[in-house]
Amino acid sequence: IRMSHFSRILGIAAGMTEIEADDLLHAAPMHDVGKIGIPDRILQKPGPLDADEWKIMQSHVTIGAEIIGEHAGGMLALARSIALTHHEKYDGSGYPGGLKGDQIPLVGRITAIADVFDALTSERPYKKAWSEGEALAFLHEQKGRHFDPQLVDLFAEQMPAIREIRLRWAETAQAVAAEPAALAAQAA
Numbered sequence: 001i002r003m004s005h006f007s008r009i010l011g012i013a014a015g016m017t018e019i020e021a022d023d024l025l026h027a028a029p030m031h032d033v034g035k036i037g038i039p040d041r042i043l044q045k046p047g048p049l050d051a052d053e054w055k056i057m058q059s060h061v062t063i064g065a066e067i068i069g070e071h072a073g074g075m076l077a078l079a080r081s082i083a084l085t086h087h088e089k090y091d092g093s094g095y096p097g098g099l100k101g102d103q104i105p106l107v108g109r110i111t112a113i114a115d116v117f118d119a120l121t122s123e124r125p126y127k128k129a130w131s132e133g134e135a136l137a138f139l140h141e142q143k144g145r146h147f148d149p150q151l152v153d154l155f156a157e158q159m160p161a162i163r164e165i166r167l168r169w170a171e172t173a174q175a176v177a178a179e180p181a182a183l184a185a186q187a188a
Contacts, residue, residue: 004028005165006114013154027079034064086111109148
């Protein structure tokens, strides 16, 4: 829920219409549908993945595209594009296609930022949640490498709305309560 709302907010900031941003809101949650084809032993592994496990994990993007199928247009076409491109990196080092810069569809570039920010600020079996400030610093550090530089700046400008979404759909009250000093400092 959070990452799809982050995507919508960033989409509007990037110039999408309300209708386009609403389609993005509904398509973005399908970005990882392909993980249904990844074994739980890999998805829930508490430590780093080995090379074979990583190769299997990377296949979730093509599995997702196959599950969604090909569509001439509409929200499902958008969902397929997102599933295929949300792990591409702005510098061309991502997967599955090694797309670079504007070769990556706007919705893929948007979803990548929303997904990574949400993943970093959420607890996972293999890591603790990062603070909002730490996650933003990572996005800025990765401008031009992993992420579209202009979209990172637009995302940072939207932090009051992003924070509102994080608080509304927090995984636990404890996770958000751990950041009051950081949130107050950034609000000032």
